[in-house]
Each structure stands twice: as structure tokens, then as C-alpha cells.
Amino acid sequence: RQTYAIxxxxxxxxxLLETLIANGQDVLGIDINEEHVNEYRDIATQVVIAxxxxxxxxxxxxIASFDHVVIAIGHNMQASILATINAKDLGAKNVIAKAENRTHLRVLTKIGADLVVQPEREMGExxxxxxxxPNMLNFIELSDDYSMAEVQIVNPTFTGKTISELNIHKKFGxxxxxxxxxxxxxxxxxxxxKIHHKDILSVVGPKDMVDDFDQMTN
Amino acid sequence: RQTYAIxxxxxxxxxLLETLIANGQDVLGIDINEEHVNEYRDIATQVVIAxxxxxxxxxxxxIASFDHVVIAIGHNMQASILATINAKDLGAKNVIAKAENRTHLRVLTKIGADLVVQPEREMGExxxxxxxxPNMLNFIELSDDYSMAEVQIVNPTFTGKTISELNIHKKFGxxxxxxxxxxxxxxxxxxxxKIHHKDILSVVGPKDMVDDFDQMTN
Ligand SMILES: Nc1ncnc2c1ncn2[C@@H]1O[C@H](COP(=O)(O)OP(=O)(O)OP(=O)(O)O)[C@@H](O)[C@H]1O
Ligand SMILES: Nc1ncnc2c1ncn2[C@@H]1O[C@H](COP(=O)(O)OP(=O)(O)OP(=O)(O)O)[C@@H](O)[C@H]1O
Structure with a gap:
């Protein structure tokens, strides 16, 4: 069990706070805006208006006593930067900061943020x-060359055939x-x-082969 | 190759536009703000100020001729809602809309958005x-009970042992x-x-066992 300050x-x-609380963690929520603090008063372990x-x-x-500190301030770039450098200077071990744009990201990285995230850009990608x-429901890039993916089978020529009949290993590696x-x-x-319509196959192998397989299952 | 309007x-x-362009797609970028359009003038296939x-x-x-239409308007909830319902009414097949909050999400869903995303909330989770x-670098939830994950080995008691010596299959399933x-x-x-320090193992199995394995590799 770890301690978190958001x-x-x-x-x-x-x-982020709700996810940690749902997983049994101790979370302190801090916000300058009283309304926002009140939204989380009964959810967080503790809240502070500051x-x-x-x-x-x-x-x-x-702040140094927390295992993880998250600086999730958006528009006020100055506040985000000052809170981050203060947290690091006081000795916080792991500081995660949200960046508004690439310049903000560079500042946060230089002042010592352990991880910087750009939620909007990362979700856009x-x-x-x-x-x-569209048939690749999820994937993990294992390296530049390999990936692991969930591919949904919607091509009627695949349904009713067995995994060996489709020769997935020989054809696609x-x-x-x-x-x-x-x-x-x-x-x-x-x-x-025997593969059924809409079955989801989890496959691992060369990235381009995973993409080809996804295209074929259309 | 498909057509996209953002x-x-x-x-x-x-x-989102940059990701599609990097993958060879035809993308029309639309924005009311001339500065924002200019940022993408040389990147998108075509841009329009509107x-x-x-x-x-x-x-x-x-708009109906595009395979995919993305409504990525944020603060102006009215514009987001009107653009979404207009796109669907005109016959756009696949409309993806970004929601500011859960109420906005409910409206977009009711008026016919094919997919609604909340980038900030989803990244927070x-x-x-x-x-x-922290040692689980990536994971895919296959179902309520199973997951696939990349787990980094940093526990010295694991290094130098073989996969069979660690009995990963028998111990963790x-x-x-x-x-x-x-x-x-x-x-x-x-x-x-033989497992080396910092090797990353991709494993698949019962979700709680994947979590236990991740905890053990610490
Ligand atoms: N100096 C500060 N101290 C504490 N909290 C702050 C401070 N400045 C802003 N905040 C809080 O940070 C939160 C997020 O900031 P803001 O709403 O500006 O960004 P945002 O990018 O729209 O956020 P999100 O995308 O997470 O909704 C707000 O609840 C705001 O009240
Ligand atoms: N009516 C409109 N027609 C076209 N574009 C619009 C309209 N209203 C807003 N936009 C554009 O949508 C874009 C995103 O909107 P906005 O900046 O309000 O939201 P945001 O949530 O901060 O966006 P993001 O998180 O994607 O940066 C802006 O570039 C804005 O100019």
C-alpha cells in the first residue's frame, strides 16, 4: 500500500484519484478551488484547499513523505512549474506532472519531474x-519489430476454420x-x-505481420 | 487508405491528425481559429478555416463522404454538440466526438456519436x-478474469534463474x-x-496472478 498526493x-x-482509491490506496487530494475539493471530499482519504x-x-x-506526487494542474503553467520544483526540492521521490504543451513539458523535465504526461496528445495518438x-482492439508494442495484439475476426472466410487450417503461424509468423x-x-x-464470427484472437509476432493479419481479418 | 475529417x-x-498523416492517410483539418489551422497547413492533406x-x-x-469524422472541439460544448448532430444528419458513417465531462458525453451519445472519448479522464485512469x-509496463485486459502484461524483472532473486526454475507456469498459472x-x-x-536483471517478460493468464507476479518481481 502506497501514499499518493494529487x-x-x-x-x-x-x-487518477478515483482509480487509486478504487484500488485501496491512501490519497490526499489538493486543489485551490473549493468546489473541486468538495467533489472529492467523500472519495479521497483526505482533501485540502490550498x-x-x-x-x-x-x-x-x-509532501516529501508521499511515495508518489502528481501535479495535475493545467492552465496555470506557472503554478504547475512552481509546485513541481517545490515538491522535488522538498524531497518528493516520484513526481508526475501533466504538461499543457511541448514547451511546458521541456520545462517540467528540466526541473526534475520524474514523469511528464500530455493526456490530450497521448489520447489523440x-x-x-x-x-x-479498427479490428485491433488493443495492442502492446514489445519493441520496434514485435507487437502483441487483440484482433477481432469479422471476415467470413475465417469463420468456421480452425487455427491450424488458417495456418496463422506459417503464413503470418x-x-x-x-x-x-x-x-x-x-x-x-x-x-x-474453430474460429467463430467476432472471436477475438490475441497474437504475438512481428509488427508488420500483426498489421497484415489485422487487415486480413476485415 | 481511408479519408478522415478532423x-x-x-x-x-x-x-490525432499527425498520427493519421504519419500512417499515410488523407486528412482534412478544420478549425475556426486561423492560427491553429496554420499550424497544420503543411501537415494535413488539406485545411479549412470554418x-x-x-x-x-x-x-x-x-462531410458524409469521409470514412471517419472526428469532432475534437473542447470548451465550446454547444459547437461540439451541433457539429456532431449535423455530421450524423448529413450521413457521416463514423463520428468520433470528444467530451468535456460526463453530461456532455451523455448528450453526444444520445445524438448519435459512434464513439465518445474523454481524453483527460481516460489518461487519468x-x-x-x-x-x-510500476513494473507492469503495459497490459491488455482480455476479459474480467484474464490479462496479458509486460512485467519488468528487477527482483534480484529472479535474475540468473531460468523460466522453468522459477516455475512461472506452475506457481502463477x-x-x-x-x-x-x-x-x-x-x-x-x-x-x-536465463532471466537477466531488467528483462521484460510478456505473460498471459488470470488477472490476479498477473498482478501477484508483478508484485513478486519487485
Ligand atoms: N495553484 C494551484 N494549486 C492547487 N490547485 C490548482 C492550482 N491551480 C489550478 N489548480 C487546480 O488544478 C485543476 C486542473 O487545472 P485546470 O482545470 O486549469 O486544467 P485542465 O487542463 O482543464 O485540467 P483537466 O484536463 O485535468 O480537467 C483544477 O481543479 C484547478 O482548480
Ligand atoms: N465552432 C468551431 N468550429 C471549428 N473549430 C472549433 C470550434 N470551436 C472550437 N474549435 C477549435 O477546437 C479546438 C479544440 O478546442 P478547445 O481548445 O476549446 O478545447 P481543448 O479541450 O482545450 O482542446 P485540446 O484538449 O484538444 O487541446 C481549438 O483549436 C478550437 O479553435
């Missing part, structure tokens, strides 16, 4: 990739590591497993 | 999960589907593979 309870900081860019606020909150490969059929997952399916 | 070239819409909530703007742009399992060693990926590694 500074800035907007949509990003708020969702201006995080003021010198002694973070010291009084003993994710949704872009989702639109490019892919390992089928799991199949999801109507919500039920079979790990390491038999090569005689 | 309405709203802020951070989310802009990153107010997307005006009745005949989307019709004149032949992702970063929350990342903080909860997990299949090791790949190993990344210094950037190189080995798919379906031999059970005699």
Missing part, C-alpha cells in the same frame, strides 16, 4: 491508432496466445479450435 | 494504473509468451532461458 483535481487528477505554488504549503503537507486498425469467445478466454488454444 | 485542431485533434457549428459548413465540405503496478532482453524480443522463449 495536486489539481480536474478531470485528469480526479480520474494554492500549491505557495512556498510553505507543500512543506506543511509534508491512441485514438488515431484505433481508427487505423504469429503465435495465437489466447482466444476470447463470447467473453470467455481460452489461453493457449488448441490448433483445432 | 474538426478542432487543439492538442487532441492535432495529435465554424463547424454553422448549418451549411459541413454540407459544403461534403491509465496513469493511476501505471502507478499501482502464467504463460511466458515473449522476453525482451536489452531491446531484443524473443517470442516463445525456451524454458531454459
Amino acid at each position: 495536486i489539481g483535481l480536474g478531470r485528469f487528477g480526479g480520474a 494554492d500549491a505554488q505557495e512556498d510553505d504549503v507543500l512543506r506543511k503537507l509534508d 491512441r485514438i488515431g491508432r484505433k481508427l487505423l486498425a 504469429l503465435n495465437v496466445i489466447a482466444v476470447r469467445h463470447e467473453g470467455e478466454v481460452i489461453v493457449a488454444p488448441d490448433s483445432k479450435y | 474538426i478542432g485542431l487543439g492538442r487532441f485533434g492535432g495529435a 465554424d463547424a457549428q454553422e448549418d451549411d459548413v459541413l454540407r459544403k465540405l461534403d 491509465r496513469i493511476g494504473r501505471k502507478l499501482l503496478a 502464467l504463460n511466458v509468451i515473449a522476453v525482451r532482453h536489452e531491446g531484443e524480443v524473443i517470442v516463445a522463449p525456451d524454458s531454459k532461458y
